[in-house]
Each structure stands twice: as structure tokens, then as C-alpha cells.
Amino acid sequence: MAADRRTVIENCSIATVDAQDTEYGNGHVVLAGNRIESLGAGRAPDGLENVERRIDATGHLVTPGLVNTHHHFYQWITRGLATDHNLFDWLVALYPTWARIDEQMVRAAAQGSLAMMARGGVTTAMDHHYVFPKGSGDLSGAIIGAARDMGVRFTLARGSMDRSEKDGGLPPDFAVETLEGALAATEQTVGQHHDASFDAMTQVAVAPCSPFSVSTELMRQGAELARRLGVRLHTHGSETVEEEKFCHELFGMGPTDYFESTGWLGEDVWMAHCVHMNDSDIDAFARTGTGVAHCPSSNARLAAGIARVPDMLRAGVPVGLGVDGTASNESGELHTELRNALLINRLGAHREAALNARQALRLGTHGGAQVLGRASQIGSLEPGKLADLVLWKLDTLAHASIADPVTALVFGAAAPVTASLVNGRQIVEDGRLLHADEDAIARSTREEAQRLARIAAQG
Numbered sequence: 001m002a003a004d005r006r007t008v009i010e011n012c013s014i015a016t017v018d019a020q021d022t023e024y025g026n027g028h029v030v031l032a033g034n035r036i037e038s039l040g041a042g043r044a045p046d047g048l049e050n051v052e053r054r055i056d057a058t059g060h061l062v063t064p065g066l067v068n069t070h071h072h073f074y075q076w077i078t079r080g081l082a083t084d085h086n087l088f089d090w091l092v093a094l095y096p097t098w099a100r101i102d103e104q105m106v107r108a109a110a111q112g113s114l115a116m117m118a119r120g121g122v123t124t125a126m127d128h129h130y131v132f133p134k135g136s137g138d139l140s141g142a143i144i145g146a147a148r149d150m151g152v153r154f155t156l157a158r159g160s161m162d163r164s165e166k167d168g169g170l171p172p173d174f175a176v177e178t179l180e181g182a183l184a185a186t187e188q189t190v191g192q193h194h195d196a197s198f199d200a201m202t203q204v205a206v207a208p209c210s211p212f213s214v215s216t217e218l219m220r221q222g223a224e225l226a227r228r229l230g231v232r233l234h235t236h237g238s239e240t241v242e243e244e245k246f247c248h249e250l251f252g253m254g255p256t257d258y259f260e261s262t263g264w265l266g267e268d269v270w271m272a273h274c275v276h277m278n279d280s281d282i283d284a285f286a287r288t289g290t291g292v293a294h295c296p297s298s299n300a301r302l303a304a305g306i307a308r309v310p311d312m313l314r315a316g317v318p319v320g321l322g323v324d325g326t327a328s329n330e331s332g333e334l335h336t337e338l339r340n341a342l343l344i345n346r347l348g349a350h351r352e353a354a355l356n357a358r359q360a361l362r363l364g365t366h367g368g369a370q371v372l373g374r375a376s377q378i379g380s381l382e383p384g385k386l387a388d389l390v391l392w393k394l395d396t397l398a399h400a401s402i403a404d405p406v407t408a409l410v411f412g413a414a415a416p417v418t419a420s421l422v423n424g425r426q427i428v429e430d431g432r433l434l435h436a437d438e439d440a441i442a443r444s445t446r447e448e449a450q451r452l453a454r455i456a457a458q459g
């Protein structure tokens, strides 16, 4: 086999986000094939063979690629609607439109969602997709294909809903699957697309939507299915006070106790939001290794509240960051969530001691890798790990007068991405996608959003 071709990146600041938070003010990174071979202070060692490319990264900070841990791609074509609603009212307003999606719409929406994140430094994305109208085509295949085409590492959380209005749930009857249908389709998706290898580009998780749209039996059997297949589990939890009330009324217990009773706490589980958690809920997550996808902008947009991230981190709960669906976070970017996570948590109980810049960067990188079950492969810059990294340009008007690069990245304006690499392959150059046409995606997402609005208006 031919020796792996090397890429050398030099003259940059580096935040490795390893266990010691090692940083280099002026350092180098050597990539070989799809792995990080070495990194350190100063110039790269002399005499390296098979160097295909040398990048002079003067004025840049290099970090691990950002990892998004919660999203709903299809919502890209229903952004900017129900803008003054809380979660339950917003869901009830949008379900009838969402129930009309088809494969062509979902493909365009996935491209829009992925493009927006990728050009902002996301190298690993996820999509929690849970709306599968009858006869809507191969939605999972369309989503996975969009990620593959763009070159982004990806986890599809194959969602489901089977508790509609007639069973006390929130979605309309025509928007849900049957228990058996959802389980069979989920197992089929895992079989067809899940790759368990170290450098997998596509993984699949089992992901019933939420306590208020899923039967207890689907929660239970979904957990059993995931463990039988050896894949991860994902759902929404403890997002709002209304959800807490719903759980007490329907199940006689709060969300975390309900999750525990259905097999949904464990180190193979990560949950979106977790805003309304008391001390014993946080202890239960820490004790079981259950992860959290913190979505600060979405929580603010829907007036859900402030998740207790500092308390979770102190207790040892794995926490990553999420954009959440873009019907509740129209920006669709993750790099701005580093800043939002930091600022919003400082409005909570711990005030200025809530989070610092390095903790925020860790949430968006290593923390995300942890909750997706991939911390041994991605999320920090260390020899042997996969070559997923971002070169942030910090020497322009927006950041040049801030001395500390991590402070500039997190506290400053959204930093331009000069290059983003996934699996050793460059996917972004000077803020533009290399393997997708942004303008064509903008056009098709507008057309599909208009087509969906027309169909939904017909009822």
C-alpha cells in the first residue's frame, strides 16, 4: 500500500481541546491520510515524506471541527413561522405543514441545513428526523445522501412518533406511524446505513421524538431495539414546564423518572435540551452517563428556559451543543452557539462563573463527540484521531485586536472559516463549500419552501 499522503499546517495557534486543554501559540499539525499524525509547537519536523500540501496558516486558530448534536433538517423549509409561540403552541401550529413533506423537500432542506453548518466549521452533523408521512419516499436515504455529497461526517437519528391527538399526544393523527411500522423502519435504516467502523462517515441512532408524541411502548421497545443493534439512543427531554406538567399528568412522574422507567438513561443515550432538571435529575444523568445536547438559541427562541449546564458539567454529565431545528433557530449555525451558550448561561444562577471561553469551545467539539459516542475518534486534535479540523481566520477587522485566539473565537463575531477538513478531505475554502453549489441550494430551498406552503394551504 502506498504511504499516506501528508498535509502540513504551520504558523497557526492551536487549541487541541485534549484532556489537558493543550494549546500552542505558534504550532503545526501534520495529517496523514484521514488521521492526525502529529502536532506541536513551532514548525513541522524536517524531512517529512509524501507531503502533498503545505498550508501557511498565519493569523489562524486551528481547532477540532465542530460537532452538532441536535437538529431537524426538514425544518429548513419552515423557518420564520410561528415566531412568537412557546414550544407546544409552536408545534401545534407547524405539525399540519410538516406532515406534508416529501422526499424532494427533505433533500433540499437537508442540503440547506448541512451547507449552513458546514461553511461555519461543522465537520460532524446530526439530523433527528421523526416525520415520515405515508408515501413520502425514502427520506432517510435523501438525508444521508445529502451529507455524503457535502463530505460531512453524519449521524442520522431515525425518529418516530406514534402518540397522536387521539391518544393524548400533540401531533395530528395523520402525522404519525404505527408502533410496529416505526420499529421495523428504524431497524431497516440501521441495517442499511449504520457503519460501526472507527472512521465511519454515517451512523444511525434510534430516536423516538419525545414523551408527548411517542407511546410508552415505543420508548421501551425503541431502547431494546437500539441495544440489540448496538447503536445509540436519542430523544427530546425536559424541554419546557409544559412538558413536565404533561409527564406528571399522563405518567404520574417527571420526565427523567419516566425516561429511567422506560430504559432511557445510560451511556448510550443523549437527550436534547434538558432545561428543567432538578438536582436529582442531574445526578441520574451523571450516574448513568446520559448525555445532553444543549441548544441555547432554540431554548431562548421558544422561551423554554436556561439549561443548568455548569451544574451538569460539575456533576460529570457529558454535554454537547445543538443548533436544534431551524424552525426554532432560524440562523442554523453552530459556531455562533459557542457564544450563545456562554452568554445565556451567564444569565442563569452561576452568573459570570457559569462558563468560560474554553469550556464553550469544549462543548462544541469534544463534548459533542462524547454525546455522539465518538470521543475516541473525533472532538480533539490528538495523534491517531481523525483529521476533522477547522482553520479560523482571526487576523481581520472582526478579531485582530483580541490577543487570545480562543477568546476571539468564542466572544467575538462569527469567525470566517478559511478551511475545514473532514476525514482529511477539505470541504470548505474561504467560507465557500467545495462540494456543493450554495446558490443552487438557496434557490431549491426557496422553491421547496414555497411548494410546501402551497400544499399545506390546500389542507
Ligand SMILES: [Zn+2]
Binding pocket: 070, 071, 072, 236, 272, 324, 325
Ligand atoms: Zn429538537
